[in-house]
Amino acid sequence: MQKESLVRHRILPVMAIVLIIVLAWYAGAYFMNAPFQRDLDRRANVTSTPVEFLQKTMAQPKPVVPAPHQVMQNLFENTVMRSLTSNRSLVYHGWVTLSSTMVGFAAGTLLGMLIAIGIVHVKTLDRSLMPWIIASQMVPILAVAPMVIVVLGAINITGLIPKAFISTYLSFFPVAVGMVKGLRSPELIQLDLMRTYNATAAQTFWKLRLPASIPYLFTSMKVAIAASLVGAIVGELPTGAVAGLGSKLLAGSYYSQTIDMWAALIAGSILAALLVALVGIIERIVEKSRGGRPA
Amino acid sequence: MNESSFSVVSAKKLGLTFQTSDGPVHALSNVDLDVKRGDFVSFIGPSGCGKTTFLRVIADLEKATAGEITVNGMTPEEARKSRSYGYVFQAPALYPWRTIEKNIALPLEIMGHSKMERASRVARTLDLVNLTGFSKKYPWQLSGGMQQRASIARALAFDADLLLMDEPFGALDEIVRDHLNEQLLKLWARTRKTICFVTHSIPEAVYLSTKIVVMSPRPGRVTDIIDSTLPKERPLEIRETPEFLAIAHRVREGLRAGHSYEE
Numbered sequence: 001m002q003k004e005s006l007v008r009h010r011i012l013p014v015m016a017i018v019l020i021i022v023l024a025w026y027a028g029a030y031f032m033n034a035p036f037q038r039d040l041d042r043r044a045n046v047t048s049t050p051v052e053f054l055q056k057t058m059a060q061p062k063p064v065v066p067a068p069h070q071v072m073q074n075l076f077e078n079t080v081m082r083s084l085t086s087n088r089s090l091v092y093h094g095w096v097t098l099s100s101t102m103v104g105f106a107a108g109t110l111l112g113m114l115i116a117i118g119i120v121h122v123k124t125l126d127r128s129l130m131p132w133i134i135a136s137q138m139v140p141i142l143a144v145a146p147m148v149i150v151v152l153g154a155i156n157i158t159g160l161i162p163k164a165f166i167s168t169y170l171s172f173f174p175v176a177v178g179m180v181k182g183l184r185s186p187e188l189i190q191l192d193l194m195r196t197y198n199a200t201a202a203q204t205f206w207k208l209r210l211p212a213s214i215p216y217l218f219t220s221m222k223v224a225i226a227a228s229l230v231g232a233i234v235g236e237l238p239t240g241a242v243a244g245l246g247s248k249l250l251a252g253s254y255y256s257q258t259i260d261m262w263a264a265l266i267a268g269s270i271l272a273a274l275l276v277a278l279v280g281i282i283e284r285i286v287e288k289s290r291g292g293r294p295a
Numbered sequence: 296m297n298e299s300s301f302s303v304v305s306a307k308k309l310g311l312t313f314q315t316s317d318g319p320v321h322a323l324s325n326v327d328l329d330v331k332r333g334d335f336v337s338f339i340g341p342s343g344c345g346k347t348t349f350l351r352v353i354a355d356l357e358k359a360t361a362g363e364i365t366v367n368g369m370t371p372e373e374a375r376k377s378r379s380y381g382y383v384f385q386a387p388a389l390y391p392w393r394t395i396e397k398n399i400a401l402p403l404e405i406m407g408h409s410k411m412e413r414a415s416r417v418a419r420t421l422d423l424v425n426l427t428g429f430s431k432k433y434p435w436q437l438s439g440g441m442q443q444r445a446s447i448a449r450a451l452a453f454d455a456d457l458l459l460m461d462e463p464f465g466a467l468d469e470i471v472r473d474h475l476n477e478q479l480l481k482l483w484a485r486t487r488k489t490i491c492f493v494t495h496s497i498p499e500a501v502y503l504s505t506k507i508v509v510m511s512p513r514p515g516r517v518t519d520i521i522d523s524t525l526p527k528e529r530p531l532e533i534r535e536t537p538e539f540l541a542i543a544h545r546v547r548e549g550l551r552a553g554h555s556y557e558e
Contacts, residue, residue, distance in 0.1 A: 189384045192356055196382040197405045198375055207401065211392050290392040291433035 025068050026058075032065040033057040066259045074263040087243075090267045096244040097232045098271060100160045104167020105228035109221060111168060112175025119176075120183040120209070121201065137173050141166065141231065146238035163235030163244070170231040171224035178220025182213025214290070218283035225275045233268060245271075303367060303457055303489045304330035304353055310361030311348060311515075321514030322348045326362070328508065328517065332456070335483055335490045337500035338508045339546060340553070345515020346493045346508075350459050353491065354382050367457070378406060380457040381450030385465055387442035389434040389449075396421070396430035399449045406453055420448040423482055440471040444478075451486065458490045464499070476502055477531055484527070497550075498534055501525075501543045509546055511553025519549035 037057045041048060048056065058067040066074075075090065082089040115133065118125045145166050152162040186208050194204045236246025245268045252261030309326040312319045323345040330336050338346035351357040352364060355371035366374035374380065381402075389398045396417045403413045421427050424444040434442055443463055450458060464472045476499060483490055494500050500507050501523070509519040523542060525533060533539055 187388070189386060189388045190390070193382070193384065193388055194405075195356060196354055196375065196380070197402045198378060199405045203405050207405070208390070211390065214392075291394060291435075293433075293435045 022068050025065075029063065029065045029067040030054060030057050033060055033063045036060070036064065061259075062256045063258055066262050070259050071262045071266060074259045075266055078263060079267070090245075090248070090263065093243055093245050093248050093264070094267055094271055097229070097236065097246065097268070100163040100235070100244075101167055101225070101228045101232040101275070103160060104164035104231055105171050105221075105225050107164065108168040108171030108224055108228060109175050112172040112220070112224070113179050113217075115172065115176040116179030116183055116213075117205075119180050121205075133173060133176055136169070141170060141234055142237075144169070145231075145234050149235065149238060163232045166235040167228035167231035170227040174220040174223040174227065175217070178216045178223075179213055182216025183209045185216065186212045211290070214286065218279065218286070222276050222279050222283075225279055226272050229268065229272050229275060301332045302329050302365070303332050303334070304328065304364070304491065306349075306362065306364045308362035309349075309352065309359050309364050311345070311352060311357060312360050323352070323359070324361075324514035324516050326515075326517050328520070330489060330491060330506075332489055333487055334506055335492065335504050336506045336508060337504040338491065338493045338510060339495060339497065339500045340510030340515075340550065341495070341512055343512040343515070344510040344553075345512070346510050347461050348515060349510075350461050350491060350493050354380060354459055378402075378453060379455055380459050381453065381455045383443075383447055383450045383458065383460040383463045385462045387434065387439075387446040389442055389445060391434055394431050394433055395426065395437070395445050398434070398445060399452050402449060402453050408453075416452050416454075420452045423451060423485070424448045425478065438471075440467050440475060443467065444475065447479075447482075451482075451488075456488055458488050460490060460492045462493050462495065465495070472496075472499070473531060479503065480529060497543050497546050501539055501546060502529060502531075502534055507542070507546055509549035509553065511550070516553075518553035519545070521545055521549070 034053075034057050037053065037060070041053070041056075057063075058070070060066075063070070078088055078090040082091075084091055084095075086092060115129065119129055120126070148165055148169075149162045152158070152165065183205075190208060190212075191204070194208055199207070232244070233246040233249070236244040237250055245264050248264035249261055252258065252264060306326050306328045309323055309328075310321070311323040312321050326345075326349060338349060340346050348357060352359050353366055353371060355375040364371060367377075367379045369377070369379070389395075390401065393401065399417045399420055400413045403416060408416070417430065418427070421430055424447055426441065426444055426448060429437060429441065429445075434445070437445065447460075447463065464475050467475065480503060492500075492503060505523050507519075507521040507523065508517055509521065510516065511518045521542060524538060525542070
């Protein structure tokens with residue numbers, strides 16, 4: 001019964017959407033690659049049946065839009081078929097990106113929490129800090145990232161740290177905003193209650209505000225971890241980094257290896273989905289230990 | 296000074312004016328009241344009469360702007376800082392991430408009781424409100440009435456002599472409410488605490504109290520103070536007796552006198 005409803009309510013809808021996307025993707029691949037294929041055929045004086053033509057648009061080495069099966073094949077070859085240390089392995093590049101994502105995410109979460117605690121407890125910070133935090137996210141990260149890399153590079157900080165710095169820059173924001181909301185989420189009577197006990201600000205924080213903010217923290221961490229991954233990839237783009245999903249994207253665009261690019265892109269999305277799911281799993285475990293009401 | 300004449304709460308010409316953007320609001324004006332040790336005092340009146348505000352002044356959650364008030368012979372602030380009262384709010388305000396026993400232990404943790412002391416006090420107060428066996432449950436697993444009993448247990452856990460209750464059963468249905476009123480009287484008899492109880496239900500006020508304070512709004516003031524003639528032992532059926540109905544009638548008259556419906 002339960003298994004059946006899982007199939008019907010979770011898997012079927014997802015599969016339906018996937019099917020629609022794949023079909024649209026194939027159609028897109030055909031229409032985007034057809035003009036070039038027609039050009040090729042004309043120059044080589046080949047006439048092909050519609051089916052042959054369709055197959056050819058799906059088998060170009062450097063297509064405008066690679067077909068899903070080309071991307072999947074590339075993805076498969078560059079993950080499962082390669083040794084993990086190979087420069088062509090997407091697992092290797094994914095790991096490089098992942099490691100700076102995680103460092104940046106951890107630092108961003110910590111920074112976001114500290115900022116939120118400051119904003120909630122210090123009135124001056126509440127008024128002065130928030131506009132700057134919001135302004136910080138208005139700056140296009142694509143413009144900031146190269147400057148960060150160059151400036152840090154000038155003082156001999158290269159590799160993981162500059163990329164993690166960009167991840168931190170992107171991920172502290174959702175955590176700070178979410179935590180401010182979470183730390184302020186206790187109702188007035190819950191705060192009054194603490195006052196009747198003559199509780200100190202520290203006791204109110206540890207026993208009321210912080211536990212009340214946990215659901216908000218997890219929601220914002222899901223956004224933050226995806227933003228961290230974007231930050232790490234963006235950090236790899238402008239530097240001519242030799243490793244990481246970002247460098248694969250960049251190399252792909254240099255050499256018009258569109259299939260490589262798409263594969264790296266898909267690898268990045270899979271990584272993001274896994275990271276968000278991981279935060280979700282931790283959230284469920286934590287909520288359960290806090291007596292969370294089963295949904 | 297003998298035991299029963301000691302004033303737990305004593306207010307003289309107490310006033311409280313809120314400054315709002317629409318001008319001053321006189322939440323309380325000229326309130327004179329003495330609550331003796333062991334009293335069960337109900338505050339009754341329409342909304343806006345200042346009954347909750349008065350309770351909050353006792354608890355030092357609001358500051359009076361005129362007159363004087365002492366709680367256990369101290370200022371409300373000193374009384375709060377020496378944890379002289381337990382406060383029960385309109386809603387249970389239990390922390391959803393804590394089990395019932397952890398919720399009751401919350402004030403004990405804050406006040407620095409040892410782990411063993413906490414456990415024994417939690418067990419004792421759970422027994423007082425008949426919730427033994429629910430200690431490991433989370434609030435959402437309990438009914439509204441049980442949650443409110445748990446919040447009463449939490450207010451009792453640190454042995455303050457004064458219990459301030461702000462419409463604690465206001466959100467519950469009548470059957471549960473009757474039951475909890477009965478239990479509350481038993482608890483009061485067992486613990487011999489002084490209770491200040493805000494309500495807008497006439498039967499509840501008459502059934503529970505040794506003293507009923509009738510209040511009226513604009514400005515919030517006391518219009519009548521009725522000393523109950525009912526015996527200490529009160530089965531629920533007492534509400535059908537002429538004596539009970541006479542007191543209820545006087546409360547109703549007091550409410551009517553203080554309240555002009557034309558406003």
